[in-house]
Amino acid sequence: MTTTTISETSALPDPQEQPREFLLALFDTAVRSALPVHAMASHLPSPPRGRTVVIGAGKAGASMAQAVEALWPADAPLSGLVVTRYEHIPQRPPGLAERIEVVEAAHPVPDAAGMQAAERILALVQGLTADDLVLCLISGGGSSLLTLPADGLSLEDKQRINRALLESGADIAEMNCVRKHLSRIKGGRLAAACAPARVVTLTISDVPGDDPATIASGPTVADAGTCAQALAIIDRLKIALPDAVRAALQSGALETPKPGDACFAGHELAVISAPRQALEAAAARARAAGMDAWVLSDEIEGESREVGRVHAALARAVARHGQPFKAPCVLLSGGETTVTVRPRLPGAAKGRGGRAGEFCLGLAQALQGQPGVWALAADTDGIDGVESNAGALVAPETLARARALGMPVQDHLDRNDAWTYFHQLDDLVVTGPTFTNVNDFRALLIL
Template sequence: MTSGTGTGHWDDATARAALLRLFEAGVRAADPLTVLAPHLPEPPTSGRVVVVGVGKAAAKMALAVEQAWPAVPLSGLVVTTHGADLPDPPANRRIPVRFASHPVPDAHGAAAAAEILAAVRGLTADDLVLFLVSGGGSSLSTLPAPGLTLGDLIAVNRELLSCGAPIDHMNCIRKHLSGFSGGRLAVAAHPARVVTLAISDVPGDDPAVIASGPTLADPTTFAEARGLVAHYRMRLPDAATRHLAEAAEETPKPGDPRLAGTELRMIATPMASLRAMAAEATALGLKPLILGDALEGEARELGRALGGIALSAATHGLPVARPAVLLSGGETTVTIDGPAGEGGRGTETLLGMALALAGTPQVWALCCDTDGIDGKSDAAGAIAAPDTLARARARGVDPRAALTGHDSTGLFRALGDLVVTGPTLTNVNDVRALLIG
């Protein structure tokens, strides 16, 4: 039951506690109250400061700005998910917080996006717009382009969530149906200076993909969006199909003079959180190996591949000798091809791992979303142990059937192995840790 001794004999409780410590370290590294203030620009000597934002971290990012600039007059608003407010919101909140639905958009998000656009219009070159953006912003600021309805975009969003497309492909389509994203917020704010503070939740940290890039030039086109719809065989509402075909108003492209006054500052990333997890692993006596921060693909298939790497480490000491931990990040996809149970990207990846490991002794795994919510469940993710498959079968749950039926969260819930944190008020995507004791 030792840890950090190199003996290769960890007990279950110690391994689980270690994995939770690693996850907590990754989330701390993306905490806006810690990482945001050093990236703030100097406030303008004359002119207004308008703070607007979208995403799962919006409320905490806004609080960080308020704390860093106690004497600076601030206006604006941010929008985040229902339930993602601060535990004790300040009574004298200077930046109002709106709430909307994720991952399926709603009227509250559309209204908040329209309100944000109104807040930045009519500014001058002396004014500063501070845009706070984090994961989830695309759904939270879903504002239909002219000629489309919110119902159209809700139908499009459901197709996107079920077709298995990676986030950059999803957001290419979203940008070309939106009145807010793909650089349109920055165009509305012109000629004010626009500084974007971003928490990345996308593979490769492409800022134009985070929340569909409301303040950044969009290199994608209507033609690309149409090609992706065809590739994934999406069935869009007629109005959305017509809008993509007409291509009446392209998104602002690199070099657009209306975007000349924009600046991006990345304040938290998946790799920064993985490095924090690696440092925590070293403190626990584990040799960390970061496999990458942009591992994508079908969740169950990535889980099988990661399980295979852990099996090699446990059996052969390669690519790292025990005691060790394999760390990775990135956003997987889940293709819904029939009735679905209580699934989630993280738990589906984790169940794929468990099946690949097939009860290999001394290997535990954690897959969690750093925002605290895996898919539509109430859990951040789960932990798998060497006896996970045996315990599931003893309860009459077939692990392979659960994977096929996208009911991975239901399986881990039945075993009491979910990791429940509630909203963390940040988001640098999924993190995964495989501990080889």
């Protein structure tokens, strides 16, 4: 299934007659509200006396760079380099000059292209003066796209560690604590390299709480975490390290720049788009159409399937008892859930899917076909995990249709195979890259 772009002024589909299309329209509204072109203008600094160098990384990197190019004075110098995910460069608007180079690299597991981009970005900020401006554009995905292993680590080591973190069920703060301390560019190190230039960081948040030190592992933000904390996470998850790197963590040799460090003096930072804003935009669109809408939270974390089950319990309470909200209504939530990849059974095919799909599996299982409840869960960057879909849809008949096809939901949960389940039902949400990233979007429609 492909989402349909609906203009800001068009009427929403009738939720009673077209519940799926109604949910897709809300998702489209949330994504559109988070596009850099709508949020950049009020946050751009004035051109400096010296040079302006634009650097950055993330899934929204290319669209952020284009927004800067469109808004920056034509007679003011502008150059730089931004790295984004493969196939995440939007079509350039007619007549827009390309002054910021954009390159592509791999996500969620880093590759050589990302390492080369990080090396080039570090080189670009060498030799700047206090009259120069570094404009840093950061969005979700930057942790993988901007990779520069610490001394003693190879790219292959970083790839192995990153895969282990992704499959461990660790939350984003834990993963990024490790990434920062095993990097030569994250955790504020890029800011230190820019000195003495003025640094302005503009971010699109994809993390619960919008902590700029967590977004893309905070390359220009002071890091309050420690080597000891990173090592404790690595040991708890049983991730192997080269002996020299373990020793460097134990001694504190890989410590990151801390709050109060002189390298951050005069730096400015703004979060230009965030999950809460996207959820509120969807809620406002629903309310304008006469539907009650409630934003539960933009900071929900936890195991995806379990979060799905909690949402199902709430939806059933509304549908059956009119508590704590009255139907009809829409319940919205965001955040960043996690998926712990289960060991593959002998002879079993590898499961496919991401956290939005796994949320939908847990939700569908717990709803047990509850009449009057429809749901959509999707990642606002258009990519659920590493698949081609953004997420999936759930309807009252989801379980029955799947059983008719010989697809018990528990089997798919056991092998983390949400993609296959919803693909067979033709209930995948497919958008392609959206060129922004404000994390998970979930909407439950209760009639």
